[in-house]
Amino acid sequence: MFENLRALKSRTKARRITDLFDADATRASRFCCETSDMRLDYSKTQIDDDIRDALIALCDSVALADKRDAMFSGAPINETEGRAVLHTALRNLDGGPVVVDGQDVMPEVLATLARMRHFADAVRDGALTGAGGAITDVVNIGIGGSDLGPAMAVLALAPYHDGPRCHFVSNVDGADISDTLRGLDPTRTLVIVASKTFTTIETMTNARTARAWIREGGGDPFRQFAALSTAQDLTADFGIPADHVFGFADWVGGRYSLWGPIGLSLMIAIGPKAFDAFLRGGQAMDVHFRSAARHENMPVMLALIGLWHHQICGYTSRAVLPYDQRLARLPAYFQQLEMESNGKSVAMNGSSLTEPSGPIVWGEPGTNGQHAFYQLIHQGTDVVPCEFMIAARGHEPELAHHHRLLVANCLAQSEALMRGRSLEDARARMAAKGLTGDELERQARHRVFAGNRPSTTLIYPQLTPFVLGQIIALYEHRVFVEGVILGINSFDQWGVELGKELATSLGPIVDGAQSTEGKDGSTAALVDYVLRYR
Ligand code: F6P
Secondary structure (H helix, E strand, C coil): CCHHHHHHHHHCCCCCHHHHHHHCCCHHHHCEEECCCCEEECCCCCCCHHHHHHHHHHHHHCCHHHHHHHHHCCCCCECCCCECCCHHHHHCCCCCCCEECCEECHHHHHHHHHHHHHHHHHHHHCCCEECCEECCEEEEECCHHHCHHHHHHHHHCHHHCCCCEEEEECCCCHHHHHHHHCCCCCCCEEEEEECCCCCCHHHHHHHHHHHHHHHHCCCCCCCCEEEEECCHHHHHHHCCCHHHEEECCCCCCHHHCCCCHHHHHHHHHHHHHHHHHHHHHHHHHHHHHHHCCHHHCHHHHHHHHHHHHHHHCCCCEEEEEEECHHHCCHHHHHHHHHHHHHCCCECCCCCECCCCCCCEEECCCCCHHHHCCHHHHHHCCCCCCEEEEEECCCCCHHHHHHHHHHHHHHHHHHHHHHHCECHHHHHHHHHHCCCCHHHHHHHHHHCCECCCCCEEEEEECCCCHHHHHHHHHHHHHHHHHHHHHHCCCCCCCHHHHHHHHHHHHHHHHHCCCCCCCCCCHHHHHHHHHHHHHC
16 A cells, blocks of 8 residues: 555655755745644655655545545444544534434534533532532543543643633542542532543542542532533433533544533633634634645644654654643643554454554653653654644743743754754864864764654644644544544544453452452462552
8 A cells, every 4th residue: 555655765765854955945835734823844854745745645545535524424434333423513613514313413512512601600600609619629530531631621721721720530549539639628629520431430430439528528419510421321320410411422432522521621611712712723623624635734744744654664653742831731632542543453344454553652741851751862763753832922921031942942853853963063072072082983973863853843823722622623633534544443442441341350359359260370479469468
């Protein structure tokens, strides 16, 4: 499938990215995509016109446009679960009808959104109180997509917070809920149980612990609990009143669910108006994805760049490096989005993949990462394509000098990765320090940067709700395009099931109620150790 691209790759062997700039003064403007306000610069990669054309040709070979339209129109493209994939409907604020199984889902989506706004306003303005008065704190209990999205976005949009404080509990490790609840008032805390299935063991264990904490602390679990779930029978069994339950359909995947009820904590934090702006950002990216020509299409090009680096160049991981402290949780969010979606070994039709599936995604905000793992990025033997992100301006005008330094560092890193430092340059520097002979040579070699390392930069005016919405939708569609080209179902996650099953069967063994018979020697020995020391 990728022969043509592999041939083009071999042509790049002796070429430096800087040669491409030397040969084409317009490269920066020709190898970038723009929306109304964001710019994705991919000129600091080896992609040239021929490579881009060959990458774009892949889209035709897999009928990408038809598959994209099938997703937006509600076709059951999640074939292993027989479901539509319609998180886009959740942000379809003023789009037309979206029909699933002969029924327009938009009236229900918009009605739930209206109920969320009403509920969020009631929490924010004190109309909904706890046993001890107005709600001061909201604790979202969820895991995976029911945690990472709202936790990431609440932090990202901190400058817009004007509601109660929001906290997130995800881990079944008691340390998480214990540390989070410490210092909160059980009579003025709202607990939101976020779980699509309402069966996830971590979430239900934490939810029961929170309920006991509220009850024992004099709070009112009935008033102080809300649920976000597709399983309304189970939320009722848990004792959550129907008017505190916000449902959604099974066509919203967990890692794509921030746009609907799972975003309730975000809406409470920033208010319904700012949440609408977030949805509009996502919707704007949908419009761009559906209408922009492929070489100008940001999600399409981002996917193709990723494919070039992973499947063709063989770079096994990709670093997401937001120069934005408030995007600290974005790499973790993208890890789930990309790795749970495209970390597969079989194609949609059940055959084994013949090409590598999605890459390992990791990262940290800059500039912190520079003082930790950038050493490997610059001088390690593995090439790691870097995806930088930066706002033109921050939210702290009084600290504009901080932002100038942040921008300078971000741009410096992509320049350094591309340019590198030659041995001659390193030698000259050592000579200027007075070194000579073998010592000069030895020291110089440690100071060489191979350079020619690829990166992209996504730049936006400021991290507003609208911009964040665009960024999230951009990456969602990128994952979709990658999945279509690889022939993967990006919307199931069977790979998480085996561990869940084994954990359930290990429960009574770790309790000491059942023997380790039948377990492998390693597992049995580890259980013995736990039983000895607990
Ligand atoms: O175990 C993986 C997963 O199913 C994710 O896909 C999902 O986001 C997470 O667990 C939480 O699931 P739920 O929202 O049903 O509790």
